[in-house]
Amino acid sequence: MEFRHLGRSGLKISEISYGNWLTHGSQIEADAARACVHAALDEGITTFDTADVYAGTRAEAVLGDALKGQRREGLEIFTKVFWPTGPGPNDRGLSRKHIFESIHGSLRRLGTDYVDLYQAHRFDYSTPLEETLRAFDDLVRQGKVLYIGVSEWRAEEIARALEIAEQMGFDRIVSSQPQYSMLWRVIEPEVVPLCEKEGIGQIVWSPIAQGVLTGKYQPGQPPPAGSRATDEKGGANFVKRFLNDDLLTRVQQLKPIADEAGLTMAQLAVAWVLQNPNVSSAIVGASRPEQVHDNVKAAGVKLDAELMRRIDEVLGDSVVRDPAETTSPRSRP
Structure with missing residues (x-):
C-alpha cells in the first residue's frame, strides 16, 4: 500500500x-x-x-465492530454529518445541535473516542456557515475530531468556508470528498484548482462509477443478477444514469487498454483517479473480500500520458464535466 498526505495536512x-x-x-x-x-x-x-446516515446508522456500528481489537493509532477513521438520522426537524443539517448530537452518536457506534476526519456531508443552506464552522472547530478543540472536511461542496462554498475560518481563527478544511471517476469529472474545472491552491486533498468516492467501469454491464443486456443496478434499496438509483448503450459500448472498449497495462478494468479505473495529484485517496467498497484484494492492486500504479490520452479518446463526450452537477439540497432533507 502507498500513502499520501491528506492535502497539505500532516496526516498520511x-x-x-x-x-x-x-x-x-x-x-x-x-x-x-x-x-x-x-x-x-x-x-x-x-x-x-x-x-x-449509511444504512440508517447501522453502517457505523458494523464498521466499529469489524475494527474492534485493532490498534487505534494505526487507523484513520472518517465519518460525516448532514443527512437525516431521525424523525425530528433537528435530526439533520449542519446546525450546532445536530453536529454535536451526531458526533456523539458516531463515536458511540464506532467504538472510539475520536474520529480522524469529520466531514460535512453536503452544504447546508439553512444554517449560517459561521455556526457550522464554529461547531466543527469546537469539536477539534475538544479532541473528538482531529481534522475537518466537506463532501460534495462547490468551489465557491469551499472558498467561503476558508475565508470565514481565516477571519475567525477556526481550523481549516483539509479535505473534499466528491464523486470522481473517468466518467464523472465535475470537480476538475473549479474544485480541484481551488483545492490545489489551498492545500485541500480529494478523497474520491465511486472511482469505478458504481461498478460500471468494471465492464460487467453489457450494452443491450439486462444488469447482472445481484449487481448494484438491481438493488432497489438505493444502489440502482445511483447507477441508472450510466446505463445507456452508447456509454456501455465505450466502456467495453477500455478492456484492451486495461489488458495492455496488465490491470483489470476495476484496477484501471481506480489507478486512473490516483493519477490526479490532488487526489489523496480513492474510496473502494466491497461486498466480497476478493473485490478488496482486486482493487488494492491499483495502489502505486503509474499510467503513462499516452494511455491516459487513449482513455479520453475512447470515452469522448460521454464524460460528465459540468461543475453545476455538484449539488446540495436547497432545504434540509
Whole structure:
C-alpha cells in the first residue's frame, strides 16, 4: 500500500481507502462486512470511511465492530454529518445541535473516542456557515475530531468556508470528498484548482462509477443478477444514469487498454483517479473480500500520458464535466 498526505495536512492516509456506503448494514450481512474489512486491513489499508446516515446508522456500528481489537493509532477513521438520522426537524443539517448530537452518536457506534476526519456531508443552506464552522472547530478543540472536511461542496462554498475560518481563527478544511471517476469529472474545472491552491486533498468516492467501469454491464443486456443496478434499496438509483448503450459500448472498449497495462478494468479505473495529484485517496467498497484484494492492486500504479490520452479518446463526450452537477439540497432533507 502507498500513502499520501491528506492535502497539505500532516496526516498520511492509504491511497486506497475502504468505504461502507450501500454495503454494511444493508446489502451484506455483518459477517461478510467483517471479512471485507479484514481483507482491507490485510492489504495494508488503514483509512476507513463511513457516515452516520449509511444504512440508517447501522453502517457505523458494523464498521466499529469489524475494527474492534485493532490498534487505534494505526487507523484513520472518517465519518460525516448532514443527512437525516431521525424523525425530528433537528435530526439533520449542519446546525450546532445536530453536529454535536451526531458526533456523539458516531463515536458511540464506532467504538472510539475520536474520529480522524469529520466531514460535512453536503452544504447546508439553512444554517449560517459561521455556526457550522464554529461547531466543527469546537469539536477539534475538544479532541473528538482531529481534522475537518466537506463532501460534495462547490468551489465557491469551499472558498467561503476558508475565508470565514481565516477571519475567525477556526481550523481549516483539509479535505473534499466528491464523486470522481473517468466518467464523472465535475470537480476538475473549479474544485480541484481551488483545492490545489489551498492545500485541500480529494478523497474520491465511486472511482469505478458504481461498478460500471468494471465492464460487467453489457450494452443491450439486462444488469447482472445481484449487481448494484438491481438493488432497489438505493444502489440502482445511483447507477441508472450510466446505463445507456452508447456509454456501455465505450466502456467495453477500455478492456484492451486495461489488458495492455496488465490491470483489470476495476484496477484501471481506480489507478486512473490516483493519477490526479490532488487526489489523496480513492474510496473502494466491497461486498466480497476478493473485490478488496482486486482493487488494492491499483495502489502505486503509474499510467503513462499516452494511455491516459487513449482513455479520453475512447470515452469522448460521454464524460460528465459540468461543475453545476455538484449539488446540495436547497432545504434540509
